[in-house]
Amino acid sequence: MFPKINEVLYIQIASADEKEESKEYKSRIADVDDHSFLIEVPMQQGSSRLKRLFFGEELSISYITEDGVRHYFNTYVTGFEEDVVRLVRIRKPLPDDITKIQRRSFLRVHANLEMAIQGEDLTRAVGLTEDIGGGGLSIYSEPSFAIAEGQKLKCWLLIPYRNASIEHANFEAEVVRIKTLETGRLLCMLKFVQITDSERQKIIKFCFERQLDYRTK
Template sequence: MLPKINDILFIQVNSVDEEEAQKEFKSRIADIRDEVMSIEIPIEVRTGRLKKLYTGDQLSIYYMSEGGVKNYFNTQVEGFKRDVISLVLIRKPKPEAITKVQRRTFLRVPAELEISVKLADHHQFLAITEDVGGGGISMLCDGKEPIMQKDAVSCWLLIPYRNGTVDHVPFKAEVVRTKELDTGRRLVMLGFTEISDADRQKVIRYCFERQLELRKN
């Protein structure tokens, strides 16, 4: 479902400044025409301050639809116009470019990303993901690592985007299942138990970009 006039958008600005990239803003759709949507000047959710945007800024956005579904898409600032109030013009997403995320349904994509894992006893190790999704990840680690089903872990996931920026996403998870492989490595499936909406959006954004990349190949 495409966004509609008066829908509230939750926005992150893709920035090389990690602190700035983590801020979440919200705005309202004022008008929709052909390939462009007009939105009100975004306001930072935490502080209530207005956010100045520039033509070409890359945005990661989600909005809510019926049933609590979050709809994610990427876009960019196309320009500005003055009506009764100042408005920002952004590119309207195509229906096929919108990723719908329900509570129990998350897009998962194959991906080899670096992840740091810390167990409850503070033992820490590095691993490589096998797939990534909005609800959790699967990773490959050395079979000698003392990680078992139902273990609680704290992690940092390194996420590189197509525009060259890199994000570090912290989260807590539970080991859902493990599988010993013939190679001596262990496949570990993690389900997120604590992850902020902003950080989950970063994972979803990466999955969306990765899916587009896989479709091209």
């Protein structure tokens, strides 16, 4: 059962930052078409703080039907509309994608992609991603590269597609968490802070292709 116009949605946002990912926001459906829901800009629960969403950002959404049952689906931001107020366009799920069980499997895929990074002190390094999604990624880094939580990095990502074509995505990311592995290497969780819609779309396209590969194996 799809949520209807004026239905209240409860939203969590995919983030490499566990604290941010645990926050819940509230919104309302303003309009519906064959492929999308148009929703109001989400507001954080318990406050009047609005949450700015970005193209490609992944969302876990729940709503409560008239019989009191909470339903869940995962989706992502596909655009924006300027009406009397600003509205966010999100992908309408398939009926089979709606479940009574919460599934926090965002569109984040495991992938070892080459990425060049430049620190704020202009030092450069090359690393491999561990996973990637529309909102951020994780990358392995050697201890010799000075990196710290909160640091901003300029990044150049190499993206191979199924048709053998290769794209490059450029963006700026912030280090939100660093984990030291048993090998001594660092696993750094990054969130995108400056990325164009076209660059983000390259990453989302790769993620969809990779998920399709998983399903056909």
